[in-house]
Amino acid sequence: MKKSIIAILMATMSLTSFAQNAVIKGKFTKILPQNLKADRVIFSKQEAGGVSPISMALVARQDQSFTIQIPASDLNAIRYLGFNADQYPVYMRAGEELTIDAFDGNVVYSGNLSKENKVFADWYKLVLPLQKFGHSNKGYTIPTERLTATLDSLAAPVDAFVKSIKTGNEAFDKYVKFMLPYSVRYDALLPFASGINFGRKDEYPVYFTDLFKNEKYTDKAVWTLPFGFDYIQMLSFAKHIIYNSENGMASELVLPEISNKELLAEVALKAAEKGLSMDLVAFTTNNQKYMLTDAQKKKMNILADRAKLKVAGGQTINFSYPDINGKTSSLSDYRGKVVLLDVWATWCAPCIAEQPALETLEKSFEGKNVVFISLSIDTDKAKWKDMVEKKKLSGVHLFTNNKGPIVTDYDVTEIPRYILIDKEGKMVSFDAPRPSDTKLKALIESKL
Numbered sequence: 001m002k003k004s005i006i007a008i009l010m011a012t013m014s015l016t017s018f019a020q021n022a023v024i025k026g027k028f029t030k031i032l033p034q035n036l037k038a039d040r041v042i043f044s045k046q047e048a049g050g051v052s053p054i055s056m057a058l059v060a061r062q063d064q065s066f067t068i069q070i071p072a073s074d075l076n077a078i079r080y081l082g083f084n085a086d087q088y089p090v091y092m093r094a095g096e097e098l099t100i101d102a103f104d105g106n107v108v109y110s111g112n113l114s115k116e117n118k119v120f121a122d123w124y125k126l127v128l129p130l131q132k133f134g135h136s137n138k139g140y141t142i143p144t145e146r147l148t149a150t151l152d153s154l155a156a157p158v159d160a161f162v163k164s165i166k167t168g169n170e171a172f173d174k175y176v177k178f179m180l181p182y183s184v185r186y187d188a189l190l191p192f193a194s195g196i197n198f199g200r201k202d203e204y205p206v207y208f209t210d211l212f213k214n215e216k217y218t219d220k221a222v223w224t225l226p227f228g229f230d231y232i233q234m235l236s237f238a239k240h241i242i243y244n245s246e247n248g249m250a251s252e253l254v255l256p257e258i259s260n261k262e263l264l265a266e267v268a269l270k271a272a273e274k275g276l277s278m279d280l281v282a283f284t285t286n287n288q289k290y291m292l293t294d295a296q297k298k299k300m301n302i303l304a305d306r307a308k309l310k311v312a313g314g315q316t317i318n319f320s321y322p323d324i325n326g327k328t329s330s331l332s333d334y335r336g337k338v339v340l341l342d343v344w345a346t347w348c349a350p351c352i353a354e355q356p357a358l359e360t361l362e363k364s365f366e367g368k369n370v371v372f373i374s375l376s377i378d379t380d381k382a383k384w385k386d387m388v389e390k391k392k393l394s395g396v397h398l399f400t401n402n403k404g405p406i407v408t409d410y411d412v413t414e415i416p417r418y419i420l421i422d423k424e425g426k427m428v429s430f431d432a433p434r435p436s437d438t439k440l441k442a443l444i445e446s447k448l
Contacts, residue, residue: 022070022092029064029103030083031137038083041066043074049222049229049270051080051087064103078116078175080226085190086135087226088124089179091116091172104138105131115167119176126161127184130154134190144198148205151188158184179225185211186227189234192242204243212239217258223266232258232267233276251276252283255290265292272303280307281314306409314427319405321375321398324385329398332425334371338447340432340440341419342374342395343412346387351416355393357435362394364441369423369448371395377402377415422447 030038040058044051057068070079070092080087081100088100088107091114098117099110106128109121124131129150133142162180165173188207198204215235222228236254240246246253251271258264268287277283284304291297308314320330331339342358344351362372372395378384379402388397400406410419410430418435420428420443428447433440 020072020094022075022094022096022098023067024070024081024090024092024098024100025065025067026098026100027064027103028059028066028081028083028100030086031104035137037064040083041068041081042083043068043070044080044082044087044226045074046078046080046224046226049225049232049266051226054079078172085227085230089120089176089226091120105133105135107131116169116172119165119167123161123180126157127154127187130184130187133196134187134194140191140194140196144196147188147191147196148207151205151207154184175224178221182222182225182231183227186231186234189231189238192234192238197242201243208238208243211235212243215257217263218260220260220263220266223263229267229270249276249278252278255287261290262292265290265296269296269300269303272300272307281311283307302409306411309409309427310411310430312427312429316421316425316427317405317409319409321400321404321406323399324388324397329373329396331373331421334373335425336369336423338370338423338444339421340370340372340444341406341410341417341421342372342435343377343406343410343415343417343419344374345376345378345415346380346383347378348415354416354435355391359394361435361441361444365444370444373398375400375406377407377412420444420447 024043028038028041032038038059039061040056042051042053043055043057044053046052054074055068057066059066068081072094075092075094078089078091080089082088082102086102088102090098090100092098093114096114097111098113101108101110107124109117109124113121133147133150158181162177165177167173188211198208201209212235217232222231225231232254233250236250236257240248240253241250251267251274255264255268258267268290271277272280272284272287281304284300284307288297288300288304291300305315305317309317316331318330318332320328323329344354346352358372358374365372374393374395374397376384376397377400381399381401384399387393406412416434418432418440419430420432420440422428429443432443
């Protein structure tokens with residue numbers, strides 16, 4: 001009797017949970033470089049000119065199937081499902097189940113579709129011929145004249161489709177009517193990233209020459225699009241790099257064309273965050289003038305400092321971490337000495353393999369104006385302390401807990417990592433040779 005009651009309670013809880021949430025399932029195939037397949041599908045929301053991940057589901061190897069639960073907090077709003085440039089909009093309500101099958105630019109929505117998801121389902125049927133160019137790994141092989149014909153054939157149907165959207169959801173209708181025309185432009189531009197080229201300027205379709213001429217980025221609402229930043233970058237790339245054969249980077253060449261000051265500030269800041277410049281020091285310095293809010297100005301200053309950090313002769317950024325006894329030690333404490341930073345972890349086999357060479361290197365500089373600071377990115381403090389003590393590792397040992405300036409400002413994405421700083425606190429090498437390489441010893445000696 002008790003078991004039956006428990007089973008009933010569990011079933012009731014499961015049904016209640018489903019009623020409060022929603023489910024998206026289906027099959028997702030995204031072909032990556034080297035003919036690999038994406039192993040996951042990302043559920044995201046629009047944020048800052050792009051999408052921000054909320055959750056993800058692994059894609060089954062055998063049949064590319066996936067299932068993802070949508071929590072109550074992400075219902076009754078447009079969200080996105082996909083990977084990289086393939087982002088498919090969904091609008092889920094409590095208790096709904098939606099099936100999405102996506103492969104090679106072909107996207108099919110099925111199930112008991114809401115009015116909102118019916119809009120998306122019909123949209124992708126309409127624009128499938130265009131999807132084949134930018135969302136297929138074979139799109140670049142399609143003749144350019146077919147892209148021109150496809151864009152011409154879609155102009156009137158797209159306009160009619162957008163005008164016909166009327167779900168009764170006023171906020172949804174307004175946003176989607178704004179987003180879908182931009183998505184056509186974005187999809188039209190994607191083939192340029194795969195190498196499509198129409199030849200001479202006079203051979204370019206009117207669709208693109210008009211777009212190159214007329215887009216002045218006057219509407220800040222572009223930043224509310226899930227592909228807003230990428231659209232601006234792709235358009236700049238197609239116009240300046242491919243069409244005009246200009247030298248430079250798309251992110252730099254587009255800025256003078258952005259009429260809306262708020263949009264300009266956002267684009268410049270995001271480009272700096274992504275490092276999209278051949279001279280990031282100049283880029284962050286020169287574009288500080290476009291920042292409007294205190295938060296933007298502060299962020300751009302931080303990015304400028306980080307950019308300078310990576311250049312030989314650039315000023316280093318201070319940090320403070322506890323040593324093995326809990327005493328705080330800072331980089332600035334060692335001003336006047338040549339400093340070698342060793343970023344490592346107890347679980348990093350290549351780091352451990354370099355330790356004998358590092359110990360030998362330290363001994364060779366005993367009595368000289370050089371200090372060796374090993375910064376662990378371990379999160380298990382006891383394990384770190386135990387290894388340092390048992391191995392009797394020399395030098396200064398600090399525990400970062402994988403947080404703070406050494407991870408963020410010094411851009412530590414892989415270890416081991418060695419950074420050499422001179423006596424004045426200026427950068428010598430942001431990514432120095434390993435201790436097992438004799439070049440590191442020579443580099444240190446050159447700064448004594």
